Amino acid sequence: MFELIDWSRAQFALTAMYHWIFVSLTLGLGFICAIMETIYLRKGKDPKWKSATKFWMKLFAINFAVGVATGIILEFQFGTNWSNYSYFVGDIFGAPLAIEGMFAFFMESTFVAVMYFGWDKVSDRFHLTATWLTAFGVVLSAIWILIANAWMQYPVGMEFNLQTARSEMVDFFALVFSEVAIVKFWHSIMTGSLTAAVFVTGISAWFLLKRRDVDFANKSIKVASIVGIIASIAVAYTGDKSAVQVASHQPVKFAAFEAIYEGAESADLTLFGFLNSDKTLHNDEEVFNGEWKVESLLSFLAFHDMGSFVPGFEDLVYGNEERGIMGADEKMERGQFAIEQVRRYNQAVKSNDLETKNEIIGLFDRSTEEGMAFHDEYFSYFGYGYLTSPDEIIPPIGLVFYSFRVMVGLGLYFIFMFIAVLWLQYKNILGKYKVVHYILIISIPFVYISSQAGWIVSEVGRQPWTVQDLLPVSASLSSINSVNVITTFFIFATLFTILLIAELKIMFKQIKIGPQED
DSSP states (O other): OHHHHHHHHHHHHHHHHHHHHHHHHHHHHHHHHHHHHHHHHHTTSOHHHHHHHHHHHHHHHHHHHHHHHHHHHHHHHHHHTOHHHHHHHHHHHHHHHHHIIIIIHHHHHHHHHHHHHOTTTSOHHHHHHHHHHHHHHHHHHHHHHHHHHHHHHSOOSEEEETTTTEEEESOHHHHHTOHHHHHHHHHHHHHHHHHHHHHHHHHHHHHHHTTOSHHHHHHHHHHHHHHHHHHHHHHHHHHHHHHHHHHHHOHHHHHHHHTOSSOEETOOEEEEEEEOTTOOTTSOOOSEEEEEEETTHHHHHHHSOTTOEEOOHHHHHHOBGGGTBOOHHHHHHHHHHHHHHHHHHHHHHHHTOHHHHHHHHHHHOTTSHHHHHHHHHTGGGGGGGGOSSGGGGOOOHHHHHHHHHHHHHHHHHHHHHHHHHHHHHHTTOGGGOHHHHHHHHHHHHHHHHHHHHHHHHHHHTTTTEEETTTEEGGGTOOSOOHHHHHHHHHHHHHHHHHHHHHHHHHHHHHHHHOOOOO
16 A cells, blocks of 8 residues: 555656646746747837747747646546545546636647747737737646645635535635635746746856857846746745745644744744754654754744744644644544544445434535534544544655755745846846856756745645545555556656657757747
8 A cells, every 4th residue: 555655646746747847937938938029029020039039939839848748647647546536526626627628728729839830921910919828828727727736735615425425616716716726826827937037047148158149148138037036026925925824724734844843932933954864753852953043933924923823743743722723633533433424324325224314414514503513523624534643644844844945045046146137237247247147057957946846845745635634645546556556657757758858959959059030
């Protein structure tokens, strides 16, 4: 069982991380292309802006194609590896994916052809419209995936159907406009815009370093740096909003951000620290071998109150009656009771025991006072009933802790980087400093590392849950042989690596060719 869990998680993580490499760039690069084409028309069809637009469109198209390939494989894995999950949440999770396929994907796939092949074949205005619609299509495609993911973090707008043992959507707008979905959407879209901005400035810096196509490089950096400064500040703002939501809705994940074992009022923020590998929940070892902290700042970031209490793993696992925090062991008992009612219902149906059947239907009926009480006191902890130990709720602390700092540290770095680039542009001296060109080039892998670290924080941080509090990973698996998962893991790893190498070779070739006049 554990081998199957580990390999199924590894396969999904592999596919998702490769997929995000390509998606994160296309989310922002489409808008940069659209902005450049708009400038091209407003500048009276300046051929230099046209060649710049077409150059970045080529790189957009390459990433778009590979992103589609990896995305299709990702969606298939819900049925192959996670069939119990798909059954439990299919009515909810399937709706955003279906909308994404029918509308957004159709829209971007249609207009990307016009954008790429329609130069001089359609009117200028129609082509510009197609470019903007392609950019919005990519975002539309992403929003439905992000809504589905946000629901997994914060399940709303659903009810449990006792007869089918599935979660079913009852409020579509609660799902779409949940506070977590809105923040996750803007944070991810701005992360994509930041990725594209760093990508464009880095490649443009290479042209400046080689003293090639200098005018093209300066034009590209001008657009990308403005996008970059807006995106980097927006990423920081939405990241703060997301952290506040995590502190309220996913306190265990928040505790993993900071490796908090004992809760405290006026909790200190750890800027950086070296975790003690010997520390566990069951010993008195020090958490850090060395750390740098800011007093009371964590409480302010979590709840915007310097004196607020931030719970730690001990509070969340064992409970804290004084703070009104229920322990995981009690939640497990309540979850087991809710699961037992589902079993009793199934037995009552088989034995035609109408009295027991109606009794349990009444428990799950949220339109009644009794049903609401049962939902709040028992069903809301349904997933805990599948756990075997209270400390299973703790995610891999080291991975989450260090990834969080990589994400935040690089996010701050990009803000200062784009401020410096804009200032150098304003002074018209950007081309004089080779060290700046090298920094911009080296920043390209940094932005990918930062965005991947963000997803690690989000997804690893909520383990062991596929759906927060309602369905753990252990209950989400398909009944398949682990050998099949191991085999396909290495097949996918090889395939994705080949795709990545091929994509990089094609992109490097196009970059070396550079922008071309018609």
